[in-house]
Amino acid sequence: MKTVKAKARPDEPITEAVVDKALARGRKLDRPGANATTVRYEDQCLSIGFADGSRVMLPAANYSEFKDFSPQDFQQLEVGFAGAALCCEARDLHVSITGLIAMSQPLMDMAVSLVASRNGKRSSTVKAEAARANGRKGGRPRKAEQPL
Incomplete structure (x- = not known):
């Protein structure tokens, strides 16, 4: 693995130009449809929906992260981190959606x-x-x- 040293950056004042530049960088990275928009628990599966209407269903029993979850905990699951993770604040759980799919x-x-x-x-x-x-x-x- 390649090690990259962090650059020392002096404090920059936040101006309109800096904000516009950051927004433009963010738009380049935006991948519509690649990040989840919804999550539901149905039929003992996590149903994860995406912006284009597609959906992936993953059996919750296959994932150790959810072994002690109650139905109420599953109802509290939310999509977080700009659609990249499932979060349950009551359980202090943040799970990568990519990681869940990669386990299948x-x-x-x-x-x-x-x-x-x-x-x-x-x-x-x-x-x-x-x-x-x-x-x-x-x-x-x-x-x-x-x-x-």
Whole structure:
């Protein structure tokens, strides 16, 4: 792991320009739909909803963080940390949604498959140009047969 030293920054006065710059940086990082908007407890599962209307249901029994939770505790769960965590202030619990999903092997297998599929469709400009050049020559050259 790479270690990064913190930079010493002098105290900056907070001006409109500094606030606008920080907001612009935040908008670049904003990923609509990537962060949760709702959480419900139904059928002994945590139902986590996202901005685009999609929802993930995770069995609460699969997670040790929720083993001593009562139905009232589940009702107090809220989405926090800008949609990145589930929080229960009564239990002083903050759990990463990404971490919960990562603990589900079937969901991780599906995510790996989706990422591989998406990455396989990508083509760099160099790769696209090489394919066009091969096409102008009549396609990919045949492999030379090995003599016996």
